[in-house]
Amino acid sequence: MTQMTTTKAGPNLGARVEGLDLRAMTPEEVRELLVPLLHEYHVLVIPGEVLEADELEQFARAWGDLLEHPASRVEETPYVQVIFSEGEGDDRLGQWHSDMTWHETPPIITMLQAHVLPSEGGGTIFANQHLAYDTLPEELRSQLDGAKAWNSGKAFGPNMPDTLQPAIRTHDETGRKALYLNPVFTTEIDGLDQTTSRELILRAVQHGTRPEFTYRHRWEIGDLVLWDNRSVMHYPIRDYSERRALLRAVVAGGVPV
Numbered sequence: 609m610t611q612m613t614t615t616k617a618g619p620n621l622g623a624r625v626e627g628l629d630l631r632a633m634t635p636e637e638v639r640e641l642l643v644p645l646l647h648e649y650h651v652l653v654i655p656g657e658v659l660e661a662d663e664l665e666q667f668a669r670a671w672g673d674l675l676e677h678p679a680s681r682v683e684e685t686p687y688v689q690v691i692f693s694e695g696e697g698d699d700r701l702g703q704w705h706s707d708m709t710w711h712e713t714p715p716i717i718t719m720l721q722a723h724v725l726p727s728e729g730g731g732t733i734f735a736n737q738h739l740a741y742d743t744l745p746e747e748l749r750s751q752l753d754g755a756k757a758w759n760s761g762k763a764f765g766p767n768m769p770d771t772l773q774p775a776i777r778t779h780d781e782t783g784r785k786a787l788y789l790n791p792v793f794t795t796e797i798d799g800l801d802q803t804t805s806r807e808l809i810l811r812a813v814q815h816g817t818r819p820e821f822t823y824r825h826r827w828e829i830g831d832l833v834l835w836d837n838r839s840v841m842h843y844p845i846r847d848y849s850e851r852r853a854l855l856r857a858v859v860a861g862g863v864p865v
């Protein structure tokens with residue numbers, strides 16, 4: 609393997625990792641080289657050659673078991689999805705979220721690789737939710753510590769589940785706590801009335817998405833970006849009007865605590 613180099617991507621999260629051959633990486637190399645970097649930086653940017661769906665799947669499997677996603681599968685495998693937009697006529701706006709929090713066991717890691725990019729725009733912002741928790745005003749923290757929140761998957765279809773998740777999540781490998789509420793899937797805090805619940809979620813999300821906690825990635829073709837859904841929220845910026853296509857795979861996790 610070529611010499612791996614790591615440089616910080618942003619002051620509070622993100623690292624750029626170069627010199628890797630993703631087609632050749634073994635689970636042992638991922639565990640020894642990349643997992644510690646992910647725990648330290650939460651978002652890894654790995655520039656390289658564009659991978660086929662089966663190659664991305666093979667690299668993703670080096671991180672653990674994969675989860676299927678209900679949206680936009682490629683034909684070859686249920687474990688790789690295409691995030692595709694024609695740009696033109698797509699007026700949906702981005703929203704902050706951690707992936708699939710409505711799932712009983714949401715993915716711990718999401719990876720995306722850029723295949724087709726607009727000439728400008730289409731970036732992704734990440735926000736460090738450990739930092740969000742560490743700096744949470746005491747009055748908010750006392751309301752959220754130990755609380756559970758409902759997360760709904762109904763945006764993906766009527767049969768998708770609603771799941772109770774902890775409002776504050778403890779990372780099962782580093783032990784760090786993180787804010788685990790998002791404005792897309794989190795519908796209410798269990799046991800609170802709608803108004804109080806909505807206001808609490810809104811204030812927590814406002815705090816958790818402060819620019820100070822963020823890193824904004826500007827994609828290049830071949831960039832593989834992978835992040836820890838236990839540690840960050842992300843926001844896809846829909847500010848482009850041309851084609852954009854990225855391949856995605858998600859690594860299964862346990863029940864959040």
Ligand SMILES: [Fe+2]
Pocket residue numbers: 705706707842
């Ligand atoms: Fe996402």
